[in-house]
Amino acid sequence: MSGIPELFEARAPAGETLTDGDNASWLQCWHDRQTGFHQAAINPLLTRFWPELGLDVASRIFVPLCGKSLDMLWLAQQGHEVIGVELSPIAVRAFFKENRLRPTRRPAGLLTLWQAGRISILCGDYFALTSSELGQIDAVYDRAALTAFPEDVRLLYVAHLKLILPTSGKVFILTTEMPDSGALPAQTLEADPELMTLYGAAFNIELLHVEHAFEPHPEGSHLPPEALAHKVYRLSLKSGESCLATGN
Numbered sequence: 001m002s003g004i005p006e007l008f009e010a011r012a013p014a015g016e017t018l019t020d021g022d023n024a025s026w027l028q029c030w031h032d033r034q035t036g037f038h039q040a041a042i043n044p045l046l047t048r049f050w051p052e053l054g055l056d057v058a059s060r061i062f063v064p065l066c067g068k069s070l071d072m073l074w075l076a077q078q079g080h081e082v083i084g085v086e087l088s089p090i091a092v093r094a095f096f097k098e099n100r101l102r103p104t105r106r107p108a109g110l111l112t113l114w115q116a117g118r119i120s121i122l123c124g125d126y127f128a129l130t131s132s133e134l135g136q137i138d139a140v141y142d143r144a145a146l147t148a149f150p151e152d153v154r155l156l157y158v159a160h161l162k163l164i165l166p167t168s169g170k171v172f173i174l175t176t177e178m179p180d181s182g183a184l185p186a187q188t189l190e191a192d193p194e195l196m197t198l199y200g201a202a203f204n205i206e207l208l209h210v211e212h213a214f215e216p217h218p219e220g221s222h223l224p225p226e227a228l229a230h231k232v233y234r235l236s237l238k239s240g241e242s243c244l245a246t247g248n
């Protein structure tokens with residue numbers, strides 16, 4: 001993976017791994033229950049657009065940075081095998097407890113595999129995950145995963161994804177974008193340029209849906225509501241590409 005190790009080294013101070021600082025912040029969020037990103041219901045854009053991937057019922061779905069997302073339950077209810085990866089043991093424990101599931105636990109490389117029925121979660125650092133723990137994957141479901149990393153780590157996130165996916169061709173991404181205040185209405189209907197740059201070399205990218213919403217301003221009700229654009233993307237590997245090959 002020429003170029004990528006250098007990027008990893010450039011970001012990590014001596015003696016630290018790539019995302020030590022970011023990891024500590026996320027672990028603290030879960031510890032302090034600062035989990036405003038968690039959705040109390042299954043995402044309606046997932047249930048509406050997931051069938052457009054045209055997957056077999058028995059497909060195996062990877063959910064990077066899964067938190068305690070209820071979307072994993074819905075994916076498993078469709079008959080899929082679900083495997084998430086999540087840094088925080090608090091989140092993983094909460095997912096199984098709150099959904100009354102009794103997981104088994106065992107070591108898996110540098111991570112710990114929690115498993116109940118069709119749902120498995122590898123607890124540990126995404127960047128420590130290898131293709132041997134992950135196994136065969138048919139599609140990836142990303143809600144707020146790529147954007148959980150700072151901008152300079154996103155390239156590394158996508159490079160690592162390509163490295164650990166065996167030959168899988170499909171990625172389903174839900175994003176929430178904040179259009180620039182000066183953006184023209186047409187621009188808010190286009191695919192995000194950063195996503196195009198990160199995935200465009202190896203994947204065909206289709207923007208399936210855009211939905212505008214106004215949500216309360218995070219800094220207080222005295223400020224006007226924020227305009228948001230919820231977007232649904234379907235990515236498929238370009239023909240002749242394999243994830244392992246494009247990770248180089």
Ligand SMILES: C[S@@+](CC[C@H](N)C(=O)[O-])C[C@H]1O[C@@H](n2cnc3c(N)ncnc32)[C@H](O)[C@@H]1O
Pocket residue numbers: 019022023026027030037038039064065066067068069085086087088091124125126127143144145148
């Ligand atoms: C924005 S939240 C999204 C969670 C989930 N996808 C959802 O829709 O609720 C990002 C999650 O990624 C986890 N995370 C952050 N960095 C990680 C890493 N390096 N490896 C694994 N999980 C990580 C955080 O603990 C957090 O639960």
